[in-house]
Amino acid sequence: MTGLLSDVKIVELAGQGPAPFAGAFLADFGADVVLIDRASRPGTTLERPRKYDFYMRNKRSVALDLKTEDGIATAKALIAKADVLIEGYRPGVVERLGLGPDICLGLNPRLVFARMTGWGQDGPMAMEAGHDINYLALTGALQAIGAANAPPPPPLNLVADLGGGAMFLVAGILLALHGARATGRGQVVDCAMIDGVAQLMSAFQAFRQQGTWSAQRQDNIVDGGSPDFGTYETRDGLYVAVGAIEPQFYASLVNCLGLDLNQIPDRRDRANWPALRAIFAAAFAQKTRAEWVGIMRGRDACFAPVLSIDEAWENPQMKARGTFQQMDGLKYPAPAPRLSETPGALRNPAPEPGADTEAVLADWGILTPETP
Numbered sequence: 001m002t003g004l005l006s007d008v009k010i011v012e013l014a015g016q017g018p019a020p021f022a023g024a025f026l027a028d029f030g031a032d033v034v035l036i037d038r039a040s041r042p043g044t045t046l047e048r049p050r051k052y053d054f055y056m057r058n059k060r061s062v063a064l065d066l067k068t069e070d071g072i073a074t075a076k077a078l079i080a081k082a083d084v085l086i087e088g089y090r091p092g093v094v095e096r097l098g099l100g101p102d103i104c105l106g107l108n109p110r111l112v113f114a115r116m117t118g119w120g121q122d123g124p125m126a127m128e129a130g131h132d133i134n135y136l137a138l139t140g141a142l143q144a145i146g147a148a149n150a151p152p153p154p155p156l157n158l159v160a161d162l163g164g165g166a167m168f169l170v171a172g173i174l175l176a177l178h179g180a181r182a183t184g185r186g187q188v189v190d191c192a193m194i195d196g197v198a199q200l201m202s203a204f205q206a207f208r209q210q211g212t213w214s215a216q217r218q219d220n221i222v223d224g225g226s227p228d229f230g231t232y233e234t235r236d237g238l239y240v241a242v243g244a245i246e247p248q249f250y251a252s253l254v255n256c257l258g259l260d261l262n263q264i265p266d267r268r269d270r271a272n273w274p275a276l277r278a279i280f281a282a283a284f285a286q287k288t289r290a291e292w293v294g295i296m297r298g299r300d301a302c303f304a305p306v307l308s309i310d311e312a313w314e315n316p317q318m319k320a321r322g323t324f325q326q327m328d329g330l331k332y333p334a335p336a337p338r339l340s341e342t343p344g345a346l347r348n349p350a351p352e353p354g355a356d357t358e359a360v361l362a363d364w365g366i367l368t369p370e371t372p
Helices: 018-028 069-081 093-097 101-107 132-138 158-183 193-200 202-210 247-256 270-284 289-296 309-314 316-321 357-363
Strands: 009-013 032-038 060-064 084-087 112-117 187-192 229-233 239-243 303-305 324-327 330-333
Touching (some): 009 069, 018 032, 018 084, 018 112, 032 069, 060 357, 069 101, 084 158, 101 112, 112 158, 132 158, 132 193, 158 187, 158 193, 187 193, 193 202, 229 270, 289 303
Parallel strands (some): 009 032, 084 112, 112 187
Antiparallel strands (some): 239 303, 324 330
């Protein structure tokens, strides 16, 4: 292993969503992330071929049956040598397996026991099923997104799963790992998506209490209410995005649209926003997206074309930055952020379940009964 975290051993209990995303992030920077996969059973199949599970990149897989004594014994042996354990199950699941925090910290007092849930480990909803959209709904974030005359749209699963979940889990792990290495004592990281999204909503909570953020969708400065921050359709049925909040950028945008700042309604009066949106929409509809790209280039109008996933791969800015890289015949996002001295790297595609069992046990110096 190479990378800034090459001296970090992580055991990840196989799951979905934010927990494996966090594990992949840490693996990109050199951590030895060992995935405890479910042992193969006749008649079972993966939901999709493992090679397309990008959250499993740069990891190694050990196949264990955690419902057997040998499987639990091997898992405990790995955990005893690990710096971090990542689990993303409902509260109580790992306890029932015999791998709860008390047991694991008893085996390994310096362990960082990192837990990822949606609702948290406690509270009246802790045991309920949920997904990103549900956690987003509870925080007030979902209600604030979307058009005023339509239901709130699901913003993919980026905000709660990955923004409020995985990235806060990464931060918690690194904080606790720093503490463990300073004191020799590990701790439990209780990461809940509702907590993370609440943090992400800090500015809007402040605006609401200040009285500058209304409770209506598409009625505020960065929710599509203000005409200078939103998307518009072009003549060819494609879309562009603008975010010209500051006065100088707004003046540039208006100029690029062929409008006179002194002849259009004053955007400082919210009552003028609907009329301004209509004016901007009519202007953008006169030209194609490509034409607008040419007009806006270098004009500091806070403008970008709205690209598809396929188009993003080929965009000149993305290509210049090397934002996407090839591995195993597939396009992967390059590791981020970029560190000048110890950058992350794409080393290996997702392993098949159990592909690295013997190698991992040998590398970690674990003698076990015959493994599945």
